Amino acid sequence: MKILITGGGGFVGARLARTLLARNELNGQTITTLVLADQVAPPADLLADTRVQARTGALLAQCEAFSTEPFDGVFHLASAVSGECELDFDLGMRSNLDSTRTLLDALRRAAQSSGKPSRLVFSSSVAVFGPDASAPLPGLVADDTLPAPQTSYGVQKLICEHLGADYTRKGFIDGRAARLMTVTVRPGRPNGAASSFFSGIIREPLAGVESVCPVHDQVSHPVSSPARAVEGLIAVYEASRSLWRPPRPEPARTQRARVRHAGGAARGGWQRGARSGAF
Secondary structure (H helix, E strand, C coil), X not given: CEEEEECCCCHHHHHHHXXXXXXXXXXCEECCEEEEEECCCCCHXXXXXXXXXXXXXXXXXXXXXXXXXXXXXXXXXXCCCHHHHHHCHHHHHHHHHHHHHHHHHHHHHHHHHHCCCCEEEEEEEHHHHCCECCECCCCEEECXXXXXXXXXXXXXXHHHHHHHHHHHHCCCCEEXXXXXXXXXXXXXXXXXXXXXXXXXXXXXXXXXXXXXXXXXXXXXXXEECHHHHHHHHHHHHHCCHHHECCCCCCCCCCCCECCCCHHHCCCCEEECCCCCCCC
């Protein structure tokens, strides 16, 4: 099978690629080609694998080629992060919304030519929940908790969920969305995510560097280790369609799985005030 990972040279994307290559199969099919699309080249160990093809450049510019290159599976991880989207509105719209719609259209055209829609996992975010101060989150945040994003990033992710749901309803793709928690600990320098400090308050002290926590010590936030995030993405991909909620007549809603994976790698909900995501 042939798989595409957008953002395949990044923090989570490279780890997902290594896991898939080590498994050598996905959903019972042997992986023959793994295409890693990103603005930067993948790490050297991935490039050394003969099954890997690197496509370097802006995703928007690559999508036209994808329309003539059918993929069995797609993990769409490429995204501008939360803090970047607040600082540069156009960047967020271009990198998150425009790129996702262009990718979906490319997959649609490829499916129309091949007769077989790609299975796509979209990496959404718990940022879709907000919360709105006038509508506090319940004690257990689950798939049916009302999204109320309060950032451009959260809004863009929620729009893309709905787009994926509609393309799935129309039979253009077999789509599913995974609302990822903050993945920590991220190595290297902090990125532009608003939640980047959740890695910094662990990473920096271990390196003997001072780190400032910008929130109250009673703040609760869902986090996941890189390994659990990757396991969750794979579990969502491999989940049978029968495990997914049937589409509601109106409005169109993203179909999400209540996947129960060994060790809690992918969950239908997270508990506020408790540790979320098994390490």
